[in-house]
Amino acid sequence: MALETRTNAPDPGAGGAAAGDPALERQIAGLDALELAAGARRGPLARLWSALWPMLTAVAIALAFWQAVVWSGWKDPWVLPGPADTLPIFWDQVTSGRFWEAVALTMRRALVGFSVAIVIGVLVGALVSRFLVLRRAFGSLITGLQTMPSIAWFPLAILLFQLSESAILFVVVLGASPSIANGLIAGVDYTPPILLRAGKVLGLRGLLLYRHLILPASLPSFVAGLKQGWAFAWRSLMAGELLVIIGDTTSLGVLLSQARELNNTADMISYMIVILIIGVVIDQLFGVADRALRTRWGMDVD
Structure with missing residues (x-):
């Protein structure tokens, strides 16, 4: 009888004590309700x-x-003006048509260069991560290209393409594509082996394995690589627009260069603020994509 009683007794390690205590159950339920209510009120x-x-x-x-x-x-006020002197000029700049034409040209260059860099980075990253020979041959070279300052490419770019849009695009692509390729390679490298075995059991081979398993599993690292690639592309573009001035075209880099040549510090700081704002906005867009990805994977606890 004593043995039967011990056998039927609740196991404290399995949560039996909580299940047998109505007061404790009510407290836990109350805490869960408070947490759900707090989330619902937001x-x-x-x-x-x-x-x-x-x-x-x-x-x-x-x-x-x-x-x-x-x-x-x-510093003297004409060298370093304060916010009260700069912000009104900033407002005048952002309400002028010439300013928005410059922003449009800069963003068009950035989007075209970044799009080309994505295509090249994905192609190179997929090939290098797939074939061991290519990994040994080009893996360190890709990292070396990623660490190379973008401004170092401009003498070669100007020599190859003269003062043209192609010279700027060349440097933007070289600045961004290594980061994108490395992001994809890292994502593929850290794909859990159990997923690869499961995919092979399901009959996935070659391109199908990449399309339906490896690429989706590598998305977090790939998105991080895209974000870093955009940062390199944006920095390369700003350097290019300061160095390569094409005819009478007006871009943010050209406006910044003209303000520097005229010693107009307030205008120069205004353009720098615009460049910073664009960078913050793009970062927020990448943040939205990252949060959507984490939500889909069930990792967003907010």
């Missing part, structure tokens, strides 16, 4: 505010630091 405006207030705080801190440097008298 509407779209609350989510928007939670995303905006850290950025607004960072902007306020940056402006305060900028103004403090100006008040310190480190």
Whole structure:
């Protein structure tokens, strides 16, 4: 009888004590209800505010630091104007048609160059990750190209293509494609072996294995590679527009160069702020893609 009683007793290690305690069950249920209610109360405006207030705080801190440097008298006001002198000029710039024509040309160059870099990076990354001989031959070369300063390519680009759009595109592609290729290679390398075995059991071979298993599994690293590739492409483009001025075309780099030549610091800082804002916006777009990917994979806990 004693043995039967011990056999039927709840196992504390298996959660039997919690299951047999109604008070504890009510407390746990109450905590779950509070957590669900807190998540349900977060509407779209609350989510928007939670995303905006850290950025607004960072902007306020940056402006305060900028103004403090100006008040310190480190540089003359005509060399380093303060926010009160620069922001009105910034507003005048962003409300002018010439400014938006320059932004349109710069963004067109960036999107074309980045698109070409994606095609080349995906092709090179897929081949290098698939064939061991190519990995040994070109793996270190791709990393070396990624670490090479983009401005070092411009003498060769100007020699090959003269002062033309092709010279700028050449440097943008060379700046971005190695990062994209390395992102894909890293994603393929870290694909769990159990997934590969499962895919082969299901009959996936060759291109089908890449299309339906390896590429989807490597998406997190690939998205990180795309984000890094965009950063390199944007930096290469800004350097190119400062060095390669084509005829009477007007881009953000040309406006920045003209402001520097005229010693117009307020205009120059305004264009730098625009370049920074575009970089932040693109980063937010990559953040949306990353959050969508994590949600799809069940890793978004917010």
